[in-house]
Every structure is written in C-alpha cells, then in structure tokens.
Amino acid sequence: MTNATASSAILSHLHRADGSATFSQNGYTVIGAVNGPIEVQRRDELPVEAAIDVIVRPAAGVGGTRERHLESILQSTLRQIILIHNFPRTLIQVTLQITNTPEDKVAGSKIVQASSHLAILPTLLQTALLALLSASMPLSVIFTSVLIAAHKDGAITSLTPNPSLVGFESADSVHVLAFTLEGKLLLAESQGTFTLDDWDNILEMAGSVCVPKDGADIEGGVRIEETKEDMTTFVKCTLEAKVAQDLHWYT
Amino acid sequence: MPREVEPSLNEKQFFVKALEENLRIDGRAFDQYRELDLEFGDELGVTDVRLGKTRIHTHITAEVTTPFPDRPFDGLFTITSELSPMTSPFFEPNRPSTTEILLSRLLEKTLRRSGALDTESLCLIAGQKCWSIRADVHVLSHDGNLVDAACIGVLAALQHFRKPDTSTEGESVTVYTLAEREPVPLSLLHFPYCVTFSYYSSTVEEGETVTLLDATLLEEQLREGSATIGINRHGEVCQIAKLGGVPLDAVAFLGCVQIALVKVKEISVFVSKRLEEEAKKRDKGGLMAELSAENDRVS
Numbered sequence: 001m002t003n004a005t006a007s008s009a010i011l012s013h014l015h016r017a018d019g020s021a022t023f024s025q026n027g028y029t030v031i032g033a034v035n036g037p038i039e040v041q042r043r044d045e046l047p048v049e050a051a052i053d054v055i056v057r058p059a060a061g062v063g064g065t066r067e068r069h070l071e072s073i074l075q076s077t078l079r080q081i082i083l084i085h086n087f088p089r090t091l092i093q094v095t096l097q098i099t100n101t102p103e104d105k106v107a108g109s110k111i112v113q114a115s116s117h118l119a120i121l122p123t124l125l126q127t128a129l130l131a132l133l134s135a136s137m138p139l140s141v142i143f144t145s146v147l148i149a150a151h152k153d154g155a156i157t158s159l160t161p162n163p164s165l166v167g168f169e170s171a172d173s174v175h176v177l178a179f180t181l182e183g184k185l186l187l188a189e190s191q192g193t194f195t196l197d198d199w200d201n202i203l204e205m206a207g208s209v210c211v212p213k214d215g216a217d218i219e220g221g222v223r224i225e226e227t228k229e230d231m232t233t234f235v236k237c238t239l240e241a242k243v244a245q246d247l248h249w250y251t
Numbered sequence: 252m253p254r255e256v257e258p259s260l261n262e263k264q265f266f267v268k269a270l271e272e273n274l275r276i277d278g279r280a281f282d283q284y285r286e287l288d289l290e291f292g293d294e295l296g297v298t299d300v301r302l303g304k305t306r307i308h309t310h311i312t313a314e315v316t317t318p319f320p321d322r323p324f325d326g327l328f329t330i331t332s333e334l335s336p337m338t339s340p341f342f343e344p345n346r347p348s349t350t351e352i353l354l355s356r357l358l359e360k361t362l363r364r365s366g367a368l369d370t371e372s373l374c375l376i377a378g379q380k381c382w383s384i385r386a387d388v389h390v391l392s393h394d395g396n397l398v399d400a401a402c403i404g405v406l407a408a409l410q411h412f413r414k415p416d417t418s419t420e421g422e423s424v425t426v427y428t429l430a431e432r433e434p435v436p437l438s439l440l441h442f443p444y445c446v447t448f449s450y451y452s453s454t455v456e457e458g459e460t461v462t463l464l465d466a467t468l469l470e471e472q473l474r475e476g477s478a479t480i481g482i483n484r485h486g487e488v489c490q491i492a493k494l495g496g497v498p499l500d501a502v503a504f505l506g507c508v509q510i511a512l513v514k515v516k517e518i519s520v521f522v523s524k525r526l527e528e529e530a531k532k533r534d535k536g537g538l539m540a541e542l543s544a545e546n547d548r549v550s
Contacts, residue, residue: 014392015304016339031308031391033337039253055344057335060312060387095337097389099308100293 007126007234011134011242017095019135023127026147026162027102030123032131036092050087052078055095056124066117073121074128077178077187081129083138092137094128102165118191119168121176122147125187126231133239143186144210144231145178148202150194157198161209173198177206181232255341258472266473270451270461276469277303282510284465287518289407289525295434296412300404303467304394309404310387311412315426318374318381326373326381330358332388332401339393350397357398357445357492358388361481362405365443365489372438375417375424382414384437395467398479402445407522409437411529443481443489444518446511450476452497460497462507464514478504480511484519 007025014020017033024030037050044051054074056067074094082092098120122145129142149163149171160167168174173192180186185203194202210231258266266276275281285303292299296311318325334342334351342348362368373382386405390397413434416427449466452459452475463470471477476496481489488508493499 014306014337015394016392017337020337031337033391035336035340038340055335057333057389059310060385062331062333093336093340095335097308097335097337097391099310099389100297 007231009130009234009238011130011238017131017135019131019133019137021127021130021134022099023123023130024100025123025126026119027100027165028098028120028123029100030120030127031097031099032127033095033097034093034128034131034135034137035095036135036137037087037090038093040089040091044091045089048088049084050082050090050092052082052084053091053093054078054128055093057095057097059098059101070117070121070124073187073189074124077125077143078128078132080186081139081141081143081180082132083140086138094131096124096127098124116168116174116191118174118176118189119147119165121145121189122162122178125176125178126235129235130238133235134242141180141182142232142235143178143180144235145176145187146206146209146231148175148177148206149173150175150192150198150202157194157201159202159205161205175202175206177203177210179207179210181211183207183211253341255339258469262469263473266469275463277467279465281462282464282514284514284517285467287403287521289403289522291407291411291525291529296408298404298408298411300400300407302396302400302403302465304392305396305400306390306392307397307400307404308389308391309401309408310389311408312385312387313382313412313414314385315375315380315424316383317379318377320378323378324374325370327383328363328368328370328373328386329383330355330362330386330388330405332358332390334390334393337392338390350393353494354388354390354397354401357479357481357490358401358405360490360492361402361443361445365481365483366440367406367443368409369438369440375419376422379422380424384409384412384414393468395469395471396447396465399445399447399465402443402481403518403522406439406442406444407526409439410442410522410526412437441483441485441487442519442522443483443487444515445479445481446514447477447479448507448511449474450478450497450499452476460499460503462503464510478507480508482508482511482515484512484516486512 010022012020014033017035019034020032022031040051052075054071056070057063058067125145132139146161149160149167150173151158152172173190173194176189178187212230212232269276288301290299298309300307316327332355335344336342375381388401388405413436415434416432418425449463449470451461466474478493480491
C-alpha cells in the first residue's frame, strides 16, 4: 500500500448522480454520490425543510446496525451544514459506498469489520462533503474532520492524528472531531477512556489538523505554494483543481 | 421515489430514424461493444469494470461457515447485487426493482447454476466446515448492459481472488493468515460470460428485426425485446434468457448464439490479459511461483 495517510480525491466521476466524489484517506476509500433536491416520499416529507437521507453501504455484506449508526451520525452532521430550509418538502440523498478498507496481514478480515465504527467516520464525512460540493448543493459552511488516537503511557498521553490500523486498534481512546471552516466544533465522537485534560489536548490537536493555522488567508483563497498539512487546504485545492479543469475553455 | 424518466418522443424518433439508416446514436456498429476497462483493487478479489459509462465494482470475500445440512460436501457461493441510489435516484434502497431482480437472477443462472465455481473444492470438513464465498456486486453507474458488465466483473474478481490457505488434521482446520502462507486461488471450472442482445422490430420495415449488442441505457429503454446468452469460450451455452418481447426467428436466434461466442472469446482474451498484467505487478521479485502452496493441477 502507498503512503497510508495521504489523501486523494476525484470529483464528479459518476454520470447519473447529481454529484459524486471518491475520497481515500488512511487506507479507506469511499465513493459518494449525492442526488437532490428530489421528490420525497410522503412519509419522509418535512414541511419546512429538506429531508436528508444518508445510505452507507459496506464493501462486503449488507449494512447492519453499525452502518445505521454511522448513517445517523452523518445525517445529523450534514443537516447542520446543508441549507435545508431552502428546499422544503424535498429529499437530498447521500449514498456512500465503502470500497476499500485497510487490510490486516496478520489478522483475518472479519476482525477489521468488527472493530470500532469510528475509524471510517472521517472518510465518510469528507466524501459526503466533497460529493455535496460536486452536486453544487448550497451549504452554509464546509467542514473538515480528523481521527485521533490517544495512547496512555503512564501519566503522559500521546496523540496520533489519522493513525494506522495498528495504532487505532491499540489506542486507549479514539476520537473523531469535525470543525467548520471558522474553527467551530461541529462533531465530536469519542470511544474509550480518557481524562478531561486529554480531551483538551485532543481538541487542540484536532483543530490544528483540520483548520488553517492562521485564520487570515480564509478570505484570500488558497495559496498553493503553501503546502500545509491541514484538511481545509486539501479540500480547497481539490475544488480549485476541479473548477480549473471545468473552466479550461474560459480563457 | 421519483419515477424513472422515459425517453422523450424526440429522442425516440431520432433513435428510430438513425436505426433505419443503420446508425446508432453513439456511432458504434450494431455488434460492437463499448470500450471495456478492467481495474483491480489493492485487495485480492476486487475489480472495477467500466463498459462505456457503466461502472461496476465487485468485491469477493471468503469466510468459514457450516454447509447446508442437505449438501454436506458443498461450500457456499452467493452473489449479491443490490442497486443503490448511487446508480440512479430511481432505485429505492431495500426495495428491489425489476432491474435488480433480473440482474441477480441472470448472474445466479450464469455463474452459480452453470457450476463456474467448483463448490465441492470449498468443503473443509464434510457437513461441518466449508468456505462461504460471497460476491458483492456494487453498481456505481448505470448506462445499460449491467448484466454483461457484472458478469465480467464477478468472473474477473473470482479469478483474481485468493482464499487463505488451510490445513486439516483430523477434525481441526487451521486457517493460515496472509503473513503465514501465500493464499490459494479458487477452483474455477469454466468462465461463462453473458452477452445481451436487444431487438427492435416495429421501428423498422415489416418483418425485419434489428439486433443491437451492448445497448446503452437509452437503447435499453426503447428496445422491444432482449435476450441474454450465457456462454463460455468453448461454445457451451449455459443459459439463455429471453423474457417476453418481440418474437424471433429460430435460425436468427442461433445466429445470435454464434455472435455471442465470438464476443465471449474476445472478452475472455481481454480478461486473461488484464489478469496476467495484474499478476506480474503483484509478483514481487518473481517469488510467487515458489511461495505458492498450491499443487499443480493434473489435467
């Protein structure tokens, strides 16, 4: 496998869906498609806002409670950023197909399935966001997310952003945090045991991975030469490349 | 869910007019397939087939289970092909559409009932332990001819897949992980591919039927009949499915089988070429032959 933590994305590659994206990170690959706003079934119809339907499909097998749980987390997160009040009595359908999960050479494939649901959550969130952007869905704000594993070593807790599979399995606690572009916390899911001090450190580290360090260049767009590690820059660069490719005819 | 949009009258007339002039909308010959592309995933048994704009992702997994009590010597082989709204928003999750039922039925008939995968070789301990091979077919993008593309995807994935090596001592089975022993390929007996023909009769002059191969979505929506022929490269017909539609001349239909054979030979050559290229890529330092725990097959 290539560089495990490197992220890559392809936008608008499925021709029937309104918007689509493939996103790989940390050994996980997810294909996302967004359709909407479309006609909604009567029982799901909401009078003043759009209904959001998230479908998570595993690479192998049919979805179970784990997928339903992920769907509910995604649904409540995406509700916050899509301008749902602009499209009352419609449906916005987000389909996320997991196509690749990191393989464990030592253990069988079943153990990876059974492990925590949090490992794939940042990839799912990011794919959903890219697919929504590809579908030109009006959003109030974009977000970025990160997975953090905390290992306790006596009194010191070491934190790893986007850990490998081994790092993830051996962690004392794992956390998924999502931040909006302004650096506001959008989602926090944790699993395992940790102290309040750990949590403060985790929050700080997650912020530095997700959000650009100086808030100044948010207004001015992306400066490519500044290759920073944060996810916001990644999302911006991906979109910029896509827009440049789509508008190549325009002088 | 919204209803599938049917082609407009203009589209239909344009298509019919073109067909009368022996033309297809995308400029292909009547018996020409779209560009076929086959990619393999990082994991074994993962393929991504593209046939024009149709794109199908197939994932093979294996696990040890108990065989059915009435078939103690057979392993399990299941194909699941659930269409998601990703394919098109007109498919509702958890409610099978006609397309989905037909796709899974045809794959079942062609691959499972024809015995492409030797299920007896999946048996570990008779009546107690066997391998269960599962093929998940994910249709990512639907632009017609799902059956042919899915068939190519599943067969290529089955050939690409390696199941963990096992050893049996009395009643206990040891499954070796990838690090311990090189996994072994599945035992496939033959490779039946599907070829779908679309028929148009009322659109052209009386008594004449136009036959198209590898129909796009528009062509599928406008066709008056279709037949899927499952055939392997030795010319052994595994299944023929002609579900209603226009009546056909028997001799003409035999001609279709001959055309299917030619196409299947082409597809077989393409798939084995891609598999060879992939095997070369995976063969680190040419050690694969030595690492393999598989016995040479005596034939």
